[in-house]
Amino acid sequence: MGRKSLIMLGLLAAGLGGAYFIQQERSRPQPQQTSVSRELLLPDLQGKLAAVTALDVRRPEQPDLRLERRGDVWVLPAKADYPAAGQSVASLLRALSEARKVEAKTANPALHGRVGLADKGNPDEQGTRITLLRGSDAPLELLVGRSAQQGSGQLVRLYGDNQVWLIDQLLPMPATELNWQDRRIVEVPFTSIRQVEVAYPNGTRLTVYRDSAEEPNLKPRQMPKGRRLAHEAAANGMATLFSALEFADNAPLAQVKFKGKPLLEFSLSTFGGGELRGQVYGQGEQPWLVLKDKRKLGDEQVPGKLDWAYRLEPFQYQALAKKLEDVLAAK
Known part of the structure; x- marks a missing residue:
């Protein structure tokens, strides 16, 4: 047998052996992959959110906040027990209870500032300190730092522990005391509003209305003969304002000393018989709204309080403070 034939036989034998090995490997049962169970960040919190009685939030260079x-209901004691935004509190507590450790990061205190988890020093390097009070149980405390640079999650460490952890949750927190509050004043759907009227101290008034909920637009009751609206929806803004009216600031009515007459008085009527009345005052060149009375409108439609004053943004006031000529086409 020649040399060439021997080489060919060798290659053939090697190929058959390799095929046999592959076939045997495929026929073997494959080992099951084991799932790695990630440790809860706050195991004492899971299933016990109802035991949390208070929440402290301390941000660098901001006043301490307590809920x-x-x-x-959650309230802010520093704001005369004004209701907090329940969804914001619930989202944070839920994220804390579900957060799991993904990866251990640095345990060197000298490096905490780089990830926004320092106890002190430059405000940009400090973490937001969260304390959960749980009645007679020991409080739970942690520092919240920067979000993960890649993927999702956040860097945190338990207060008093140098170990930094990447967790699998983002911890949502409003940035200011204002945004921790339930800022809603009025939430009456536009489709249910039948009429809005504003009256001014000089006796002039503007009433915009529609006869049925099927009509898409409101019209002035004081429409002069031969005139028309600037556009079909020109009067709608006075009503759409009340579909999602939020305050820019608030204060107990007893603490606010309004001087003189209101800038305007308003009333709102719904097709369901609901009525809302209020006034807008000028204070420090800012418009402040006061609710005077509500009937057949629940707290979900009017979350605002009758004994509080609410500062509006200028654009909100301008949407309401219309005069007849503002909604009519030019002559």
Whole structure:
């Protein structure tokens, strides 16, 4: 047998052996992959959110913020127990209870500032300190730092522990005391509003209305003969304002000393028989709204309080403070 034939036989044998090995490997049962269970960041919190009675938030260079549970409602004691934005509190507590450790990062205190988890020093390097009070149980405390540079998650460390952890949750927190509050004043759907009227101290008034909910636009009751609206929806803004009216600031009515007459008085009527009345005052060159009375409108439609004053943004006031000529086409 020649040399060439021997080489060919060798290659053939090697190929058959390789094929046999592959076939045997495929026929073997494959080992099951084991899932790695990530450790909860706050195991004492899971299933026990109802035990949290208060929440402290301390941000660098901002006043300390406390929220307290009063029955089913969270309030801000520093704002005369004004209701907090329940969804914001619930989202944070839920994220804390579900957060799991993904990866251990630095445990060197000298490096904490780089990830926004320093105890002190430059405000940009400090973490936001969260304290959960749980009645007679020990409080839970942690520092919240920067978001993960890649993927999702956030860097945190338990207060008093140098170990930094990447967790699998983003911890949503409003940036200011204002945004921790339930800022809603009025939430009456535009489709349910039948009429809005504004009256001014000089006796002039503007009433915009529609006869049925099927009509898409409101029209002035004081429409002069031969005139028309600037456009079909020109009067709608006076009503759409009340579909999602939020305050820019607030204060107990007893603490606010309004001088003189209001800039305007307003009333709102719905097709369901709901009525809302209020006034807007000028204070420090800013418009402040006061609710005077509501009928057949629940707290979900009018979350605002009758004993509080609410500062509006200028554009909100301008949407309401219309005069007849503002909604009519030019002559």
